[in-house]
Amino acid sequence: MLLSEVKLGQQDLAPTSAGHGPVQTIAVTSGKGGVGKTNIAVNLALVLAKEGCRTMLLDADYGMANVDVLLGLKSKVNLLDVLSGKHQLEDIIIHGPDDLLIVPASSGIRQLPSFGIQECAGIVRAFSEFDQTIDCLVIDTATGISESVASFCAASNEVLVIVNNEPASVHDSITLIKLLHSEYAIARFHVVANMVLTAREGNELFRKLLTLLADEHNVLVSYAGYVPDDDALRKAVAHHKAVIEAYPRSRSGMALKNLAKRINNWPRPDCPRGHLEFFVERLLQHKKVDMEELS
Numbered sequence: 016m017l018l019s020e021v022k023l024g025q026q027d028l029a030p031t032s033a034g035h036g037p038v039q040t041i042a043v044t045s046g047k048g049g050v051g052k053t054n055i056a057v058n059l060a061l062v063l064a065k066e067g068c069r070t071m072l073l074d075a076d077y078g079m080a081n082v083d084v085l086l087g088l089k090s091k092v093n094l095l096d097v098l099s100g101k102h103q104l105e106d107i108i109i110h111g112p113d114d115l116l117i118v119p120a121s122s123g124i125r126q127l128p129s130f131g132i133q134e135c136a137g138i139v140r141a142f143s144e145f146d147q148t149i150d151c152l153v154i155d156t157a158t159g160i161s162e163s164v165a166s167f168c169a170a171s172n173e174v175l176v177i178v179n180n181e182p183a184s185v186h187d188s189i190t191l192i193k194l195l196h197s198e199y200a201i202a203r204f205h206v207v208a209n210m211v212l213t214a215r216e217g218n219e220l221f222r223k224l225l226t227l228l229a230d231e232h233n234v235l236v237s238y239a240g241y242v243p244d245d246d247a248l249r250k251a252v253a254h255h256k257a258v259i260e261a262y263p264r265s266r267s268g269m270a271l272k273n274l275a276k277r278i279n280n281w282p283r284p285d286c287p288r289g290h291l292e293f294f295v296e297r298l299l300q301h302k303k304v305d306m307e308e309l310s
């Protein structure tokens with residue numbers, strides 16, 4: 016069964032969080048590993064939080080705990096404790112800088128298999144019970160094109176595909192986009208060119224992707240921007256810091272701020288899509304209020 020086939024039932028409509036407005040949900044993904052997903056997800060979430068957007072960052076790369084490693088965090092409890100019913104989502108959240116809420120994946124056990132469909136559905140539902148106002152959820156997905164990566168993308172409103180200018184990254188991004196469209200009915204993607212030398216190289220990389228996707232007539236792919244290859248980012252990673260914290264005026268730091276500003280202007284979702292998605296009951300509530308105002 017696909018997550019997009021998990022239909023809404025009464026049990027999904029958790030009443031607790033319905034009083035809050037719609038949440039922008041953005042899955043950060045890539046076909047190939049090591050292209051910069053975690054750095055982009057963490058820095059975007061931090062910039063959004065600094066801009067006053069109430070932001071949550073979900074580390075959905077369970078086996079590797081990427082976000083914890085990048086930010087030098089340690090947590091004793093994690094999403095498995097939420098899935099087993101031992102803890103509520105709010106019990107495992109780490110409060111980061113600028114009130115960024117981080118949902119960690121760390122378990123201390125490095126060899127865990129990635130989440131299956133049922134676990135992904137359980138995680139998406141756990142967010143429904145979270146009873147605080149949130150404006151944006153950023154999801155750092157695992158490496159590769161797995162069921163769990165696809166499920167988290169399908170449960171999000173927007174999908175950000177990170178790509179590098181190397182053949183394997185371009186090839187795997189195309190494969191990912193085609194698969195997410197054909198199997199999960201995702202039709203809208205945003206591309207970030209990472210580790211490019213110039214803005215022009217970023218543009219050309221995006222054009223290359225568009226050419227390779229020319230046959231996908233029902234897929235909308237737009238360019239979100241680029242992040243330059245930058246030693247400051249590598250240095251920040253070595254010190255377990257996000258580059259926008261360690262070197263806010265670096266080339267990559269500035270590019271990430273611009274990217275976050277653009278993303279912050281994307282329209283929020285305003286109606287549910289009919290399958291399991293993050294914070295769906297807030298959308299249902301929003302829709303109901305709209306209908307009541309019209310009548």
Ligand SMILES: Nc1ncnc2c1ncn2[C@@H]1O[C@H](COP(=O)(O)OP(=O)(O)OP(=O)(O)O)[C@@H](O)[C@H]1O
Binds near residue numbers: 055242
């Ligand atoms: N813009 C950049 N400039 C310089 N180096 C970068 C940049 N982006 C990423 N890197 C380098 O690439 C490494 C991998 O980045 P990151 O961990 O964010 O990738 P990932 O896609 O999340 O990897 P994984 O697939 O393993 O989860 C970083 O540790 C850093 O050294």
Ligand SMILES: [Mg+2]
Binds near residue numbers: 053054076081155156
């Ligand atoms: Mg990562």
